[in-house]
Amino acid sequence: MIKGRVIQSTGSWYHVDTGEEKIIESRLPGRFRLKEQQVTNPIAVGDWVDLSMNEDGTGSIEHIHERKNYITRQATHGKRGEQILVSNLDAACVVQSIKKPKLKEGFIDRFLVTCEAYEVPPLIIINKMDLAKSGGIAFAEELTDLYQDLGYSIITTSIHDEASVEELKEFLTDKTSAFIGPSGVGKTSLINTIDPAWDFKVAAVSDYSNKGKHTTTFARLIPLEIGGYIADTPGIREFGLVDIEPWELSLYFPEMLEPRQHCKFHNCTHHHEPKCGVAEAFENGEIAASRYHSYLNMLESL
Numbered sequence: 001m002i003k004g005r006v007i008q009s010t011g012s013w014y015h016v017d018t019g020e021e022k023i024i025e026s027r028l029p030g031r032f033r034l035k036e037q038q039v040t041n042p043i044a045v046g047d048w049v050d051l052s053m054n055e056d057g058t059g060s061i062e063h064i065h066e067r068k069n070y071i072t073r074q075a076t077h078g079k080r081g082e083q084i085l086v087s088n089l090d091a092a093c094v095v096q097s098i099k100k101p102k103l104k105e106g107f108i109d110r111f112l113v114t115c116e117a118y119e120v121p122p123l124i125i126i127n128k129m130d131l132a133k134s135g136g137i138a139f140a141e142e143l144t145d146l147y148q149d150l151g152y153s154i155i156t157t158s159i160h161d162e163a164s165v166e167e168l169k170e171f172l173t174d175k176t177s178a179f180i181g182p183s184g185v186g187k188t189s190l191i192n193t194i195d196p197a198w199d200f201k202v203a204a205v206s207d208y209s210n211k212g213k214h215t216t217t218f219a220r221l222i223p224l225e226i227g228g229y230i231a232d233t234p235g236i237r238e239f240g241l242v243d244i245e246p247w248e249l250s251l252y253f254p255e256m257l258e259p260r261q262h263c264k265f266h267n268c269t270h271h272h273e274p275k276c277g278v279a280e281a282f283e284n285g286e287i288a289a290s291r292y293h294s295y296l297n298m299l300e301s302l
């Protein structure tokens with residue numbers, strides 16, 4: 001039996017990376033589909049599997065290892081019938097630029113909640129620092145302090161600053177990561193700077209998979225020169241809020257965990273209720289205004 005990683009799926013064939021040069025095209029015996037018929041795709045890109053080899057050089061998937069985490073297309077984490085986009089992520093990187101386009105703290109905070117819910121470690125990247133003037137630099141430092149104090153990893157980058165690219169490189173080495181962020185913040189540029197062959201790899205894989213069916217809806221993992229993979233999938237942009245009850249939302253804000261214990265009502269949403277520990281902590285300056293603001297915005301959208 002050979003252990004490998006599913007890096008792409010074409011619906012009926014799975015491309016398994018076993019660490020050897022050649023990717024093994026593999027099939028899933030029908031019994032798995034019967035067993036897990038509630039799930040649209042019993043195997044997700046990112047899964048670790050055990051293979052037995054067939055005489056023609058193809059593989060048969062004999063065992064699927066337990067997933068350490070996964071993200072789904074719809075906001076239905078943990079429900080049957082969901083489509084898993086990618087599994088076993090080591091990091092989800094949210095990319096924002098200091099300007100062009102303007103940095104949105106709400107985007108970062110929403111993303112962090114989703115990461116908490118999916119149990120995927122986040123990395124916050126603030127890019128285009130070369131465009132920042134003194135005000136922008138001070139703002140980035142403020143954000144760095146804020147998020148580091150909350151226990152999150154955050155780095156500032158510019159594709160024109162080699163040291164910052166090195167730092168990002170170190171973080172991504174041997175990890176399976178996803179890059180998420182609005183258009184124009186520099187996701188592709190950053191990955192290209194880290195791995196100059198990236199554009200070529202993305203194009204090559206696309207050409208290949210266009211011959212297959214249903215490929216556009218499936219994720220794929222593209223290997224990095226430095227070791228590790230970047231998840232490439234259109235659906236990942238919709239990485240939104242998972243199913244969360246309003247009273248649960250504050251469980252995903254680390255700084256609210258202690259204050260919420262002092263709320264009078266156990267199902268307090270920390271919005272309008274009297275004797276609210278979270279509102280009190282905010283008034284005392286223990287919760288950042290931007291974070292409380294993001295919390296209220298998210299609460300409204302649930």
Ligand SMILES: Nc1nc2c(ncn2[C@@H]2O[C@H](COP(=O)(O)OP(=O)(O)OP(=O)(O)O)[C@@H](O)[C@H]2O)c(=O)[nH]1
Pocket residue numbers: 127128129130131157158159160181182183184185186187188189190
């Ligand atoms: N000054 C500056 N420009 C950058 C930096 N990173 C990216 N850019 C520029 O920003 C523009 C958008 O970069 P992309 O890499 O295409 O952004 P993206 O996030 O991949 O955008 P989508 O593909 O639309 O999601 C390009 O013109 C880049 O050259 C940076 O660190 N500094």
Ligand SMILES: [Zn+2]
Pocket residue numbers: 260263264268269270271273275276277278279
């Ligand atoms: Zn409260």
